[in-house]
Amino acid sequence: MKQCIACGDKYHVSGRTCPSCGVSPAVVGGFDAYAPDFAYDGGGFSASYFSELARLEETNFWFRARNKIILWALERYVPNCKSLLEIGCGTGFVLTGIASKFPSIELTGSEIFAEGLEFASKRLPSADLMQMDAQRIPFVDEFDVVGAFDVLEHIKEDKIVLGQIHKALKPNGVVLLTVPQHQWLWSTVDEYAFHERRYSAFEIEEKVRDANFQIIRSSSFVTALLPAMAISRVFQKHIAKEFDPAGELKINHSVNFLLEKMMMIELAGLKIGMNYPLGGSRLVIARKS
Numbered sequence: 129m130k131q132c133i134a135c136g137d138k139y140h141v142s143g144r145t146c147p148s149c150g151v152s153p154a155v156v157g158g159f160d161a162y163a164p165d166f167a168y169d170g171g172g173f174s175a176s177y178f179s180e181l182a183r184l185e186e187t188n189f190w191f192r193a194r195n196k197i198i199l200w201a202l203e204r205y206v207p208n209c210k211s212l213l214e215i216g217c218g219t220g221f222v223l224t225g226i227a228s229k230f231p232s233i234e235l236t237g238s239e240i241f242a243e244g245l246e247f248a249s250k251r252l253p254s255a256d257l258m259q260m261d262a263q264r265i266p267f268v269d270e271f272d273v274v275g276a277f278d279v280l281e282h283i284k285e286d287k288i289v290l291g292q293i294h295k296a297l298k299p300n301g302v303v304l305l306t307v308p309q310h311q312w313l314w315s316t317v318d319e320y321a322f323h324e325r326r327y328s329a330f331e332i333e334e335k336v337r338d339a340n341f342q343i344i345r346s347s348s349f350v351t352a353l354l355p356a357m358a359i360s361r362v363f364q365k366h367i368a369k370e371f372d373p374a375g376e377l378k379i380n381h382s383v384n385f386l387l388e389k390m391m392m393i394e395l396a397g398l399k400i401g402m403n404y405p406l407g408g409s410r411l412v413i414a415r416k417s
Contacts, residue, residue, distance in 0.1 A: 348407025
């Protein structure tokens, strides 16, 4: 069901206009917009990064490996998924991977920035894409899965977003989260990415439970590369004025290949039940109570 952002009443998901109050979402850039005031100034990110992301993420080891981890988690923990909402879908890279592996899943993508949706629509012309503020999700009991992949750390009011995700999920629905981990890794990278925080395992798990979810899997990843990340972050503190935010995505082809293979070894460990205590990122899978 949809939930009207004006009056709060519920109505059939196929409708655009609330039958109770007559309010319809605005249209921005050709997309239904549920938070149009933020479509070009949503905060928490720089819309100018989307073009660089769209160009680099298909070949960058981290985006490629994270996609494979997400696809494995979806297949392992929600094998009968019929509908999925991604919050902060950006350029549509994750949704494209899901559509390729699971063509029967009905996909919905949301992004606060209209510019990101323009890239996503080119990759996924068949997906339902909308402009939306994750603090006001216009759905109730609608999706089997809601995913937020490196999104929560951009939002100051992350507890509100987790509550909204809970509301949007069907009974026993599943949330898939990835977040950056370890505050001691905080660096210029996080500042340029407009992060509010890097999570500890305790913090993200506590917030997920407080939102009435039951955690069914939680593990670090990017574990093998943690020492290199730590050294890199220390180095960046001394060159902040010269920092290129896209530089971390521009990696020598051979090195990129090796790093992806290392992360695939981590994925193999996840598949046999290993949970890594440390790592640059954390995966959390939880079920709506």
